[in-house]
Amino acid sequence: MTIPFTRWPDAFASRYREKGYWIDLPLTDILARHADSDATAVIDGERCYSYRELDQLSTNLASALQLKGLKRGETALVQLGNVAEFYITLFALLKLGVAPVNALFGHQRTELGAYARQIAPSLLIADRGHALFHNDEYLDNLAEQCPSLRVIALRNGEGDYSLAALMAAAGQRADLIPSAADDVALFQLSGGSTGTPKLIPRTHNDYYYSIRRSNEICHFTAQTRYLCALPAAHNYPLSSPGALGVFLAGGRVVLAGDPSATGCFPLIAKHQINVTALVPPAVSLWLQAIREGGGNTQLASLRLLQVGGARLSDSLAAQIPAEMGCQLQQVFGMAEGLVNYTRLDDDDEHIFNTQGRPMCPDDEVWVADEHGNPLPSGQVGRLMTRGPYTFRGYYQSPEHNRQTFDADGFYCSGDLVAIDAQGYITVHGREKDQINRGGEKIAAEEIENLLLRHEAIVHAALVSMDDSLLGEKSCAYLVTRRPVKAVDIRRYLRAVGVADFKLPDRVECLESLPLTAVGKVDKKQLRQRLAQRPPAS
Numbered sequence: 001m002t003i004p005f006t007r008w009p010d011a012f013a014s015r016y017r018e019k020g021y022w023i024d025l026p027l028t029d030i031l032a033r034h035a036d037s038d039a040t041a042v043i044d045g046e047r048c049y050s051y052r053e054l055d056q057l058s059t060n061l062a063s064a065l066q067l068k069g070l071k072r073g074e075t076a077l078v079q080l081g082n083v084a085e086f087y088i089t090l091f092a093l094l095k096l097g098v099a100p101v102n103a104l105f106g107h108q109r110t111e112l113g114a115y116a117r118q119i120a121p122s123l124l125i126a127d128r129g130h131a132l133f134h135n136d137e138y139l140d141n142l143a144e145q146c147p148s149l150r151v152i153a154l155r156n157g158e159g160d161y162s163l164a165a166l167m168a169a170a171g172q173r174a175d176l177i178p179s180a181a182d183d184v185a186l187f188q189l190s191g192g193s194t195g196t197p198k199l200i201p202r203t204h205n206d207y208y209y210s211i212r213r214s215n216e217i218c219h220f221t222a223q224t225r226y227l228c229a230l231p232a233a234h235n236y237p238l239s240s241p242g243a244l245g246v247f248l249a250g251g252r253v254v255l256a257g258d259p260s261a262t263g264c265f266p267l268i269a270k271h272q273i274n275v276t277a278l279v280p281p282a283v284s285l286w287l288q289a290i291r292e293g294g295g296n297t298q299l300a301s302l303r304l305l306q307v308g309g310a311r312l313s314d315s316l317a318a319q320i321p322a323e324m325g326c327q328l329q330q331v332f333g334m335a336e337g338l339v340n341y342t343r344l345d346d347d348d349e350h351i352f353n354t355q356g357r358p359m360c361p362d363d364e365v366w367v368a369d370e371h372g373n374p375l376p377s378g379q380v381g382r383l384m385t386r387g388p389y390t391f392r393g394y395y396q397s398p399e400h401n402r403q404t405f406d407a408d409g410f411y412c413s414g415d416l417v418a419i420d421a422q423g424y425i426t427v428h429g430r431e432k433d434q435i436n437r438g439g440e441k442i443a444a445e446e447i448e449n450l451l452l453r454h455e456a457i458v459h460a461a462l463v464s465m466d467d468s469l470l471g472e473k474s475c476a477y478l479v480t481r482r483p484v485k486a487v488d489i490r491r492y493l494r495a496v497g498v499a500d501f502k503l504p505d506r507v508e509c510l511e512s513l514p515l516t517a518v519g520k521v522d523k524k525q526l527r528q529r530l531a532q533r534p535p536a537s
Helices: 010-018 049-065 084-098 109-119 137-145 163-168 204-218 234-240 241-249 261-271 280-294 312-326 348-353 399-403 445-450 486-495 521-532
Strands: 040-044 047-050 075-078 099-102 123-127 151-155 184-188 201-202 225-228 252-255 277-278 304-307 327-333 339-341 366-367 383-386 411-420 425-430 434-437 440-443 457-467 470-479 506-509
Touching: 040 049, 040 084, 040 383, 040 411, 047 049, 047 084, 049 084, 049 163, 049 327, 075 084, 075 109, 084 099, 084 163, 084 184, 084 201, 099 109, 099 312, 109 137, 109 201, 201 204, 204 234, 204 241, 204 339, 225 241, 234 241, 234 327, 241 252, 252 261, 261 280, 277 280, 280 312, 304 312, 304 486, 312 327, 312 348, 366 411, 434 457, 434 470, 440 445, 445 457, 445 470, 445 486, 457 521, 470 521
Parallel strands: 040 252, 075 099, 075 123, 099 184, 123 151, 225 252, 225 277, 277 304, 304 327, 470 506
Antiparallel strands: 040 047, 184 201, 327 339, 366 383, 383 411, 411 425, 434 440, 457 470
16 A cells, blocks of 8 residues: 655656665664664653664554554654654654654644545544643544544553553564655645645655755764754754754754743753754844843854744844854755755855755756746746655645646745856745745635634735744734624634634734735735834734
8 A cells, every 4th residue: 555646757766766866765764774872862851762762662653553553555643742752753653654744733723634634644643732632522523534543642641542652562563664765754744825734745765865965965973963943843853954864863862842042042051962953033032042141151062053944134144153153054945845055165155145055966946937937047036946855746736736836847836036156046035825924834825714714704815024033924904894803813713723823913904905906805015004004013
């Protein structure tokens, strides 16, 4: 049993193998390389796990799940926060050949329900500490929606729901066979602009290459001490090079609950962290903490700070080496594949003012105009790409794929970029109707559709507004049947299961929404209206 997905054409697959990008090994090879090592792999609070323990616990879990009937080629829905169990679960599922969707811990009913409908999971692994799983009400609803769901395991669960019990099960061992290297290993989450979250199938071959090549560029070694302060399930801190890159190199991952300076600075000092990854808003908060605290003494061990997820301003970029005392590396990547890095030996001009260049010689990247024609170097247009680790189609989304890929298999990311003669990319914004709130992507259509279900709302438009800390925030413009308050709108969206970062930061009611000549909501005019108003309080 295999998971259907859009494969690379045979000629491309052959070329990628011949050039050594695809090595036909499963991602479990990352852990297998160090399975006999007693070196520390993960630190989670006061808990430490060696590579040997990480391998043993993931094998225990995989075997226990297999005995419960989980089979190679099935799927799982996983929602765990920044805890060691996330990595144990990931390797267990890879060993078993079960492909997970790793939902972010901030996701709620809306997101989890959408993922479950798409993959029809056989397994749910979640956390009793999440509000959705405090009791069994949502579990019962999910099981009713997903007849395929047969096994549920919860961190801090009891009895049949206990993830800890499954991890500790060291009994009968069956053969664990990962999925084939050119089959789906896991699904990543798209930050797309449409109302339904899209899933990105990533194969062992393409994902493993991305990790290996990222390690080469970022110089991850057994001496790497990596602080995972962003959500562990996110593609950026998982594979760019992220935790999987650290494990491949034999280094150490230290988990932080959030990217706040108060939480991270003591961990950096205690564990002699030398690499971490942030989004621009967190960088601003770290710099503020350094200034208010009188210096960066707790960051003395930090050698490299990666910044990605959203555009980093050149002024903020220049402050990082000056005030944090470490090197900056800009990362511009996407869960769909393509990753760009500034190189560690680049000059300041490129590090501060660009988002790097593609990491693979066979990353084919160019800029298109609105008609799909190539633009000259330096001109701003739509980013088009294909390559050995860039996917060929969203999962079970034929219509969306027809709109997103051209006839030659190039993926249109929706980013507006310029590429210079040396191949360095500068990001200028987004073509799609999407809001990038501190690195968290909000699909305007998704929130607008939910707002229109409110009995008092007639029309709704969600637009971005500039914010000095987060880059962008959101404003909901509403036409209503009766007066509504912003607090009521946010309460309503929480009640229907929307993640907090998607809640409108500002709500304004109008008598009517402005329209373009073809009758669409004129969001450009709404953004101009916002620019003339004082910032939201």
